[in-house]
Amino acid sequence: MSNGLILAIDQGTTNTKALAFDAEGQVVASAAVSMAVSYPQPGWAEQSATAIWQAVRTVIADVVARVGPDLDALAISNQRETIVVWDSRTGEPIAPAILWQCRRSAPACAAIRAAGHGELIESRTGLGIDPLFPAAKLAWVLDNVSGARDAAAAGHLRAGTIDAWLLWNLTGGEHATDHSNASRTQLFNTEALAWDAELARIFDVPLSLMPRVRPSDSAFGAAAAGVSALAAGTPIHAMIGDSHAALFGHGVREPGTVKATYGTGTSLMTLTSGRIMSRSGLSSTIAWSTSAGVAYALEGNISVSGQAVAFMGSLLGIPDPAAVAALAATVPDSNGVTFVPALVGLGAPYWDPDARGSISGLALGTTPAHLARAAVEAIAFQVADVFSAMEADLGQPLGRLSADGGAARNDMLLQFQADLIDRPVLRGELPEVSAAGAALLAASGLGRNTTRPKGREDQFIPQMSQAARQAALSGWLAGVGRVLQRDQIT
Missing domain, CATH: 3.30.420.40 (ATPase, nucleotide binding domain)
Known part of the structure; x- marks a missing residue:
């Protein structure tokens, strides 16, 4: 019998966390594992994709040991712009996860900019050309891992942001992502809401590698038997980038408030009334999507x-x-x-x-x-x-x-x-806002109340x-x- 809990995974750069939320939105159990980052060359930053998956398994097991395996849903909030490429036949990554901080694709970005593609890319994605975004990193993997392009052409490779990598492992082969994560890849047209063939040509990335894109509160799949401590069949009912999840977790549903997540880096995000392009060095992005439609935002990274x-x-x-x-x-x-x-x-x-x-x-x-x-x-x-x-x-x-x-x-x-x-700057009582936002989205997908519980709030004037x-x-x-x-x- 279900215990009414939603388990939220918050997979970040320096920590992987799991938090179980009850029907009132209160945390009843949590676990965390610290993550190592490697800097193999100046400007490079990477993590073991396998270690990321193992950390998620560990924190799930720690929480399930306390609350039981029969959860209503699993939700995922993830570090963004980090890319993983893996072999669909073995499920093994063919390279480390290249982190959002990594600058190894800077030469490729400079060449794309010099070729005059900047305006088209920004108009379709809302993102300026920068090594932060995954498209050029994905091309780097294909060009620098032996046999990668041949394997991609043969249909053996899959690629995605961390949410897609975790979903694949949790479900035993589902390949999907949500609009918020897709909008950060620089391969996704945020107006047409689809992968873009011309962007793929510019970055030299085959779109066959990329996951299906779905609303953030979708039922993305079900936990497979034996891959984690979750009961088989537990639905994965929300996936969303961590900064977007934090905005949702703060209860922001209309323009006028800015959210800042102070982590390794900082993301500021504010909702907009529609899709707008920045004139001031910001990114236009998709905040989240539900059955009610797509919410757009401006972001500064x-x-x-x-x-x-x-x-x-x-x-x-x-x-x-x-x-x-x-x-x-x-x-x-x-x-x-x-x-x-x-x-x-x-x-x-x-x-x-x-x-x-x-x-x-x-x-x-x-x-x-x-x-x-x-x-x-x-x-x-x-x-x-x-x-x-x-x-x-x-x-x-x-x-x-x-x-x-x-x-x-x-x-x-x-x-x-x-x-x-x-x-004024406001700080809520619940520090794990990204996890809370993902859990609220899962509650939305389950047809439940999505109002964040009110707690003590510190205000700085x-x-x-x-x-x-x-x-x-x-x-x-x-x-x-x-x-x-x-x-x-x-």
Whole structure:
């Protein structure tokens, strides 16, 4: 007999989590496994696709051991823009999962841009040409793994984002994805809602590899017997990219609110009244889709945010990012130090894959605490850049920012964030918003209530004077300008 629970998988870059939600949307059990990332060459980032699947099996088993195997549904929220290619005959990946942070496809992206394809690609996908997106990474795998193109031509290969890889393994062979994940591949026409043959030709990727695309709250398949601790037949009833899931989990259903997920990188997303193209360095994307239709959004992707604090910690000899944040809180400001964490290039709204990070404003009075403070502030400055770009695209002010993610637990960061954007910043009681959003979508697919339970909410109100705000932003923009100018010179 079913226990009325929905199990949500949140498969992220640094952690894989499973959370069981009851009918009221409360978490009754959870488990987590940390994930390793490999950097085999400068600018490259990858993970073992097999390790990702094994981590999902582990957290499912941990939760099922506590709540039982007879769940109403499984929902998947996943790291986006990471691509996996596998052999359909063996189910084995033919290469590591190439992560969203990986820049190995930068030369191919530059060549596609130089060939004049940028306008067409952006008009059909809403995405500017950048190594962040999977299409060029997929072509790289086909070109650099021995026999891959022949295997693809013979119909033996499958490719997809992490949701599709997990679905294949959970079900024993279902190959599908949802609109939110498909919209991030740069092979999907977000107006026609279909894989695009011309985009496939430009990137030199056969569309036969790609999964079927379905609404985010679909019944994607059922758990196969023996592949996990789930009872055979458990429906997989929602799949959605993690940033999109967080927006849904925050309860955002209309334009006017921005969601920021402060993770390894940061994604800001806001719903739009329809499909619009950005003029300010943002991406147009599909937020989610249900039987009611497709919801569109604007998004800004920041490549390095929370990771900036960990990186600064490594330079200071402090391995714990929380200790770096605590050190930052011991000083009232950065004492003029600006850290631009362009460690894998700059994402939105600048989109410069060749930019490299800088620390400026050093003086004899600079202390490790000032460097730590500059790293924390860099997160908020990058978010403020994207928030401003969103307001420019929409032509009107946004009311507030809703925060989630690991770094959002830092009160100092969120207060500084509210000061920079001059808007309230809200942080909900439930930290695992992406998992909650996926579970709510599964509840929608099951015909249940999809209202997120109300809990305690922390609110950070702007306190900084206009003059101080402008001075802080001017200093940051000058630092970004130096990074961009140096890239142009070199």
